[in-house]
Amino acid sequence: MNQLRVIILSCLVSFLLIPFTVTVAENTPNNSMLLSETEINQKIETLPEWTTDGKVISRTFEFKDFVTAIDFVNQLVAPAESAGHHPDLAISYNKVTVSLTTHDAGGLTALDFSLAEKISQLAN
Numbered sequence: 733m734n735q736l737r738v739i740i741l742s743c744l745v746s747f748l749l750i751p752f753t754v755t756v757a758e759n760t761p762n763n764s765m766l767l768s769e770t771e772i773n774q775k776i777e778t779l780p781e782w783t784t785d786g787k788v789i790s791r792t793f794e795f796k797d798f799v800t801a802i803d804f805v806n807q808l809v810a811p812a813e814s815a816g817h818h819p820d821l822a823i824s825y826n827k828v829t830v831s832l833t834t835h836d837a838g839g840l841t842a843l844d845f846s847l848a849e850k851i852s853q854l855a856n
């Protein structure tokens with residue numbers, strides 16, 4: 733009899749938890765969700781020297797010579813690969829312009845900003 737009570741009570745608790753679980757899941761921001769203009773403006777504030785047109789963020793890094801610039805490019809391969817996210821790169825002698833956007837989402841997502849932060853740290 734007691735076992736039956738426990739089973740019934742467990743079922744009841746589980747059913748009560750379903751709407752709660754669904755609500756939490758719906759309101760948890762996904763890394764691949766497009767950011768709003770307000771979110772983009774907030775996030776770009778935290779990334780000095782990065783600029784945006786609302787669809788892409790980019791920054792030009794300047795180094796003492798070509799070899800140092802290429803060394804920087806090589807260093808960003810590992811964080812890009814581990815994020816499964818890849819910047820567009822333009823190399824001009826001692827300058828590297830890094831551009832990030834989420835092609836799959838058609839604009840900027842949290843992924844772009846987190847990789848931008850990691851790339852900025854490499855240049856310090």
Ligand SMILES: C[C@H](O)[C@H](O)[C@H]1CNC2=NC(N)=NC(=O)C2=N1
Pocket residue numbers: 816817818819820832833834835836837
């Ligand atoms: C399947 C694969 O993970 C996707 O195509 C990834 C690869 N790297 C990527 N990199 C960037 N910058 N944007 C993407 O949308 C993207 N998509």
